[in-house]
Amino acid sequence: MITLNVNGQPREVDADPATPLLYVLRDHLELNGTRFGCGLGQCGACTVMVDGEAVFSCITPISVLQNRRVRTIEGLGTSENPGLLQRAFIDEQAAQCGYCIPGMIMRAQALLEKKPAATDADIRDTLSPHLCRCGAHMRILRAVGRALRAAQSAPTADAEGRDR
Amino acid sequence: MGALRGQSWKYAAAPTRGAAIVVVVAALWALGWQPALAATVSLPGAAFDPAAVEKGAQLAAIGNCKSCHTAPNGKPYAGGRALSTPFGTIYGSNITPDPESGIGNWSQAEFMRAMREGVDRRGRHIYPAFPYDHYTRVNAEDVDAIYAFLMTREPVRAAPPPNELAFPFNIRSLVGIWKLLYFHAGPLQPNAAENEQWNRGAYLVEGLAHCGACHTPRNFLGAEIKSRAFNGGQAEGWQTPALDASSAASSPWTVERLYAYLRQGIDDVHDVTAGPMAPIVHDLSRVSADDVRAIATYVASFGAGQTPRPTSQNAATELPASGRGAAIYAGACASCHDLGREVHGGALKLSLSTAVAMPQPDNLIRIVRQGIVPAAGESGPWMPAFAGVLTDAQLTDLAIYLRTRFGERAAWDDLAGAIEKIAPNPSTP
Amino acid sequence: MNDAPLTAALSRRQFLVGGGALIVSFSLMAPSLRAQENNRNAAAAPAKRPLPGSLKDEPMLDAWIRIDSAGNITVFTGKAELGQGIKTALIQIAAEELSVDISRIALITADTQLTPNEGYTAGSHSMQDSGTAIKHAAAQVGEILAGLAAQRFGVAADGLTMQNGAVCAADGRCAGYGELVGDEQLHVRARETSTLKDPRSYVTVGKSVPRVDIPRKVTGGASYVQDLRLPGMVHARVLRPPSPGARLVALDTATANQLPGVIKIIRDGNFVAVVAAREFQAVTAMRALARTASWQERPTLPAQDDIYALILRSPAQDTAILDVHNPAPAAVRTLEATYRRPYQMHGSIGPACAVALYKDEGLTVWTHTQGVYPLRKAIAEMLRMPAEQVRCIHMEGAGCYGHNAADDAGGDAALIARALPDRPVRVQWMREDEHLWEPYGPAMVSKVAASLDSDGLISDWQYHVWSNTHSMRPGPAGNLLAAQQLATPFAPAPPMPIPQPEGGGDRNAIPLYKFRNARVVHHFVPGMPLRVSALRALGAYMNIFSIECFIDELARAAGSDAVDFRLRHMDDARARDVMRAAAERFVWSAWQAQKGRGRGFAFARYKNLGAYAAVACEVEVEHESGRVRVVRAAAAVDSGQAVNPDGIRNQIEGGIVQSLSWSLYESVTFDATRITSRDWAHYPILRFSAVPERIEVHVIDRPGQPFLGTGEAAHGPTAGALANAIADATGVRMRELPFTAKRVKAAIGV
């Protein structure tokens, strides 16, 4: 048994310590938003936050996660009560199939927490580890920009997310 | 002109000794000056023979001029790239033919003098971050071809920031002394005992390609220690592997293996390019096969006598960290590195890796943290960055495991110190 | 397309109707309906035989729309949501004609037990087929509701209004739709004519209604087949061969069998799968199997550098699809060119996945296929089961862009589930397998020659295109990968061309421009050295690219502006409008030439039947590296009646970006034996760093006009505009896709 801290909750997991976090989140903890895209750290679909940094969960074995905090898209909000970035993605209709989106939101969340004054160029740079095959890029960039601006104008808003 | 690979001075610094030399400098200040050459008119691009321009393009690729003379996301050859040295920061100069900020007003003779004597158009010494100690070996015809190539580039108006050098290194005339001590002008004498290909390789490696600038250790004044040529050095914070018989490679490099590595950036029984070597291999892909083979021939000849990697007795000792590292390896690395897949879509078996066997852990740390990504839109070897995945303590455990298990050597001294020193720098494709 | 619609209708009936359905006959309904016809919001659109859209294949209204006694409205479509936003658009259409808020409507998508058989969700057909059917079905249901209300209130139907889910009389009496229909079904055959709402009175259609699926997708709600978790579900992985011709000669299952969680290892010929309790256990076991498997590989692939020559020298079936002869002035100049397009992949971000359950001799497969009915047929044939015992239910996957590995994963799941009865089995492909085994978009070659007369007009146009098939979709079992790998394999169906007017390799090979003499020949090449099938836009991507490049070359030769030159050859008013609008958005007329920069323009009407789209773009070419940066793009699109303008914009933006990625970077690579582009590192696609600064899309709405499919409209024009912009920037014409930095650099020289 390994205990993980996911979205502020301790979660006991019975899995081989070599299991990538991605599979534990999806298969054991039944969280949907973290997505399998390549398993090779090439596409970003599986991105979550670990101790405030965006990481690829497909290459992160749970053995390295003792005493560390994992955040997934489910930790940012719900469809009834979406978080700041989620709201911005809805407002900008920034998705086609939507499969790539949660990973991008998680990396954008890390950016928002570290560098809320990020420029458009920073946003492009930050999102470069992520692939979107549908071509929703323009909207995604707009959505992240919108969320960052909102976070700056209302710094007390939920830029830090809900579970911290 | 700006600097090439000047960052490799990093561990050679000894500023106090540098200051002492100031005294000597005063006496020799006159050495700091050379006459300006007669003013010349800049030549229109059309005046250059297209064959010379093409030849110059290949030579500029062998010299990897673009790396130091292009700022990140900047216009090619327009300069502005910051190169940090122990003596301060030097900025790559603009070598596009812009008359004001570039070399548009430079005559062929002025360019020749800069390349081969390290003196700029106004007669001032050039800081040896620009490796004229190598370029002095380049023949006149080749320098002219490079000139033809550069003069036919798109002129870009862009002045690099002034160099930020600490006293006394900001005194340019000091370079004159440096030259007296370390600069030996003139061509390389061919070695009659070797064949033409080897000699061509020697001409390129010792000259334009300036491989020694990174792969040879430097002394406290930043000069290559010729007695230890190709014994391994530094570049941009990376350790450059030794190319001589002391190479940490798992098996001796052959001409064919080196050729493949220099062409594709990967050789399936040795290594994958990473760090500052990546743009060099990228440039070499547009160089003629003959020249790359010549380089491979010459460089492979240094390794003569190298034996396959020795197995260390210490390696078998099971350290506790090694056990923890093994678990990390199993989860984070094994799925790619143990599959034994091939060049395409594969990952190197780490028993073949040089980074785990080198005397310093820097390269391994950097590769694990930053990953390896091909240039945007291009195909190539890939490794994801583990910067946020592993804590420093976990990276230490992993490195110890990789070192002892795959490098078959005793753990590095002060690994934790090296890990702390190298700032995490997640790369993005 | 329509395998066994009758059986399908029966099984739907059995499944849904407990009995006591009110079978409303035409004769019963007709009088009251006829009475209303003049009164329902004017604008009667007299439809002609056959029935509109997919109603012609499934004419019963209750196959499309059901209303229960509580007034809940359920709409059925045989089409699938592929990320194109179709759910929202179809709900909008139904809500509009039924005069309810969109929140009142539930939509059921492709399911062989519940929905009509609408074949594949492909070719930008969804709005044309399903949207049209739902629109008319909803309108006719509305008429029936009005008729029932008129009976109940004892008033003439013409005084009734429909509002917010109720039919109301002038005196204020209202009856909810649920009350009117009770528990009865609207089991009525659709009529040819529907009384449709006047587009001027639309409140929902034509509005950029936010998509219904997005909030769930951005918050981690279950959205895809990948997220399906059934009680007792187990996980499978397939061990695929390393190369197309490989044969499994030895496999040691002992080690893998010992691994934790492993439930079963299945082998049938070259098909090997492992089932485990947990997903990662299945992955681990599959890798363990991979280490013990020994494959005999054969060099079955052609030389990559020879691929275009091979296509040209392969046996082909030639069809002249256009032959026009008219007197024309003498030619003063003749140009010719050859264009090439490599194999390219769908590259869905989410590898293919399916869940299957075999229970009581029935098989259910949850799949992100584009065609539940054809997949059912293929699986039934592969498993030698009657089709009625197989049910395929569509669930979303990641964007698919054509016939990717979704069906193959469905086939895998079916095979594995049958070997493990009573347990739901989930199988997902690995990235490397998807890159290797998904059917690619075929490599193609086109050759074109044209003459200009002394007025600078095209007097003669000769176009030839060589291509493999663009559809190897299931239906036949042999088109499923697993079926080909069994010990007793199913052979793939013989490749067939898709006939005009839609066409496959020759899709959009006929230019919409008017030339006095023109001949277009499709050289259909049956021999397929690599596994290929439908990739978004099929041959249209290549044909539009070729045509629009060559038009540009001709315009340059004639000394004409690229937009003017096109307009001079175009009679279609809507095409002209789209071109003008795109040029205006781009501010084409105010272009200032700048070194290293170029602009390009291109146009097409997708399939010559679908949406009209024109794209203009500006590029910057870095001379030293050959790297092309797309600075901006402007597009205009006419999709007929725009149901959801933002949805259309999203599709066009996405199409532009995807086509830029295809056109700048993408080609499948291979050696004699293996596919070498097996991951994203070796099949690079566009990343954020290379996305244009801006893309503007102008939607030309055509209220009341038929819906025109949009999903594939931008791909061809984008490739053409890009190539033309590169030519403008560099003075060099690139005729082979993709325009990688290396190729551009080689073309422009030092």
Ligand code: FES
């Ligand atoms: S699934 Fe982890 S990066 Fe692609």
Ligand code: FES
């Ligand atoms: S929206 Fe489909 S992959 Fe990004």
